[in-house]
Amino acid sequence: MTSISTAETAETTVTLEPSFRIPIAIAGFAIPILFLNLWIGGAIALFGLFLLYQSATLRLTFTPTALGVYRGDTQIRDFPYAEWQTWEIFWSPVPILFYFREVNSIHFLPILFQPTQLRSQLEQRVPLGDSSAA
Numbered sequence: 001m002t003s004i005s006t007a008e009t010a011e012t013t014v015t016l017e018p019s020f021r022i023p024i025a026i027a028g029f030a031i032p033i034l035f036l037n038l039w040i041g042g043a044i045a046l047f048g049l050f051l052l053y054q055s056a057t058l059r060l061t062f063t064p065t066a067l068g069v070y071r072g073d074t075q076i077r078d079f080p081y082a083e084w085q086t087w088e089i090f091w092s093p094v095p096i097l098f099y100f101r102e103v104n105s106i107h108f109l110p111i112l113f114q115p116t117q118l119r120s121q122l123e124q125r126v127p128l129g130d131s132s133a134a
Helices: 006-010 021-036 038-057 115-125
Strands: 058-062 066-071 074-080 084-090 097-102 106-110
Touching (some): 038 058, 084 115
16 A cells, blocks of 8 residues: 655645535434424425535535535635635534635535545645644
């Protein structure tokens, strides 16, 4: 097995694999709620299905200079690492939320991607020392 150095990885483009754990958990949580309250359970189920759709269609791609958000082959948004101030993945036991702050904006994303891949790429491309520890 060949070891890839941080410098080599930072020069390549990596697309994260999707993770369906959070959407499925939310949709599953909605089932018992449906028996208690149809409206609330339905809203939770719809949110879970929305996240499931997002997991299936969105991709995060780490390039040498920016984080790209894609739907299929179409780039939706580009976040240059040079503008990042901090990032964090919330709740290490079960990562559920990815936060990052740019110079002019703050972003929160549910973890719809493999959390270990996400953390590894962030640590290699946007190293922040202790501020990245969740």
